[in-house]
Amino acid sequence: MLPADIPAVHELEVRLFPVDAWPLHMFVDELAQPETRRYLIAEAPDGIVGYAGLMCVEPIADVQTIAVVPEYEGRGIGSALLTELINEGRRRGAADVLLEVRADNPRAQQLYRRFGFEQIHVRRKYYRDGVDALIMRLQLEDVLAVHGDVIHAAEEHQDAVQQEAAQQDDPRRSGETTPTKADQQ
Structure with a gap:
């Protein structure tokens, strides 16, 4: 999405989420x-037909918005947008992707479940018209595994550095002897 797309996206926003x-x-x-x-935006010959946004502040990515005009639903546009948001979360190092979905929107809930999202909470009367929001989460286990390996390697490196420093500080380990009073005089 570019700044020039904002007026058209906002027009869709008002239409889709009055x-x-x-x-x-x-x-x-x-x-x-x-x-x-x-x-992101999804375009067709007649203009923008979908849009989506992600906020990522490690370790959490949050789907801020995702929408497809009804005339283009069922063509894989929502799936393509969601796939790209999830991939962006991975690129940015997120461990989880979160989103809110209206409790009265089973079609969107079904899409998110197909992608592996699980409901983890309900925000009562979250939307202005009093509808609850279901909080859903997708754990990016492959990201956790990568981060886990990096963290584990970093811990091993830190342990090795600390052991080396300890050996340098301990003259008995380095083969040196401690000077006696006679040596010092």
């Missing part, structure tokens, strides 16, 4: 934070 639509400036603010955000 009660909970983000104000225009929110998209501007989100795009202004590339170090922690990634926003």
Whole structure:
């Protein structure tokens, strides 16, 4: 998503989420934070038909928004957008991807479950119209495994450095002897 896309995306936002639509400036603010955000659009010959955004502050990635216009649902656009958001979370080192989904949106819930998301919590009356939000999480185990190997290797290296330093500080280990009073005089 580029700044020039924001007016069209906002128009879709108002159409798709009339009660909970983000104000225009929110998209501007989100795009202004590339170090922690990634926003995408899906285009068809007649314009933008979907969009999605991710915030990632390690170790958590959070799907900020994802939407596809009804005329293009069922064509794999939502899956493609979600796949790219998950991949972006991996690239940024996230261990988990979180999202909120309306409790009355079984189609979206089904999509997220197909990707391995699990419901972990309910936020009561989260949406402006009083509908609950289901909090869902996808654990990126491959990222955890990579981070675990890195952390384990770093711990082993630190242990080796500490042992080496201890040996250097302990004259009995280094083969040196401690000077006696006679040596010092």
